[in-house]
Amino acid sequence: MDAREAYIALNLIENVGPARLRHLEEAFGDPVSILQASRSRLLQVEGIGEETATSISEWRSNVDLDGELQRSEEFGCRIITRMDPEYPSSLKEIYDPPIVLYVKGALLPQDNRGVAVVGSRQTTSYGMEVARKLGYQLAYAGVTVVSGGARGIDTGAHLGALAAKGRTIAVLGTGINLVFPAENSELFRRIPESGALVTQFPFNRSADKQSFPIRNRIVAGMTMGTVVVEANLTSGALITANFATDYGRQVFAVPGRIDSPRSRGCHDLIKKGAKLCEGVEDILSEFEYLFPSMPTSAPGPGSSAPLTDNEQRVLDALANGEEQSTDQVIHATGLAPGAVSVALLSLELKRRVQQLPGKLFVRREIVQ
16 A cells, blocks of 8 residues: 555545544654554544544455545546645645545646635526626636536536636535536536546535535635625635635625625625625736736627637527527527537627526627
8 A cells, every 4th residue: 555545545534634634644654654553552643532543443444445446447537645746736735635635627737826706506697697707707817717516606607617618626515426416417527628526525425514614625725715706694605715714815705785685795704804806807906916917808799709619600590689598599509408508608708698587598789
């Protein structure tokens, strides 16, 4: 067994997290020695009680290391540790970095300069529009968009980044082989093509109340700043913002209606010192020293930015000027539903298509 495999095994042991691992490494020096230690010796380590000492000393009876490595290979993902160059350097800076990360897709050095876009699962049309727009414009500017893969604001941010053909990372609160929520299966399929799915949880680990705060610290820890788009006062997005503050990262909050419960979390953050975010320029201006030549806005109406083949086909399908549903556009273009959704979003953000109530779409004419 090498050190990498030992870290993977430790991550599979119940009750061994980053804090306990730190004490164990201080006592034994390396992960292999930890797994070889006797129960009595383990009990001498700060923070290691009888249950944890027993779990570690008897790990071969309770941990299926070979099976986990095989599942990883069959699923097409990698398990990386802090020893690996791919492990985000920004995560190494926090006080409780994950022992391992399961990664499907690729983590690149530029992802250390990513921005988290998070918010409520139960969102408004305003919140979704803002999340998509910010995701699109950040990705267009070359910033990796990081979020939690949840329904609502997270989904909007990921879709916006994909529409801009930029990078996006979804940090999951489950094992990497599980799709939660189920309706994001197509989104999870697409994200590794231009970013990555990431989790610290082993295969088949289902979501629970503990897994999401654990996930949120990774979202905050691997980014330069966190943007909260829409959140009530009990939203998990505020947990992410609190982690970002603890890690010394910038926090942004998008204002909303003063009578909307889903805006209260953002307004509370602003009262406590978060930077008010009215657009992507408010985010990028905080990091100008990192991106001296970064564009600050995405193409607008009349832009000369070329359309993709799918975008042009969708635009042509709307050429008659009549309001059409997504299903009608799918039928007219012959494209897959996912491809049509992405093209419509991109055309919305480029202000070539307008979405009307009832999820109907109409082509917008460019005024020169």
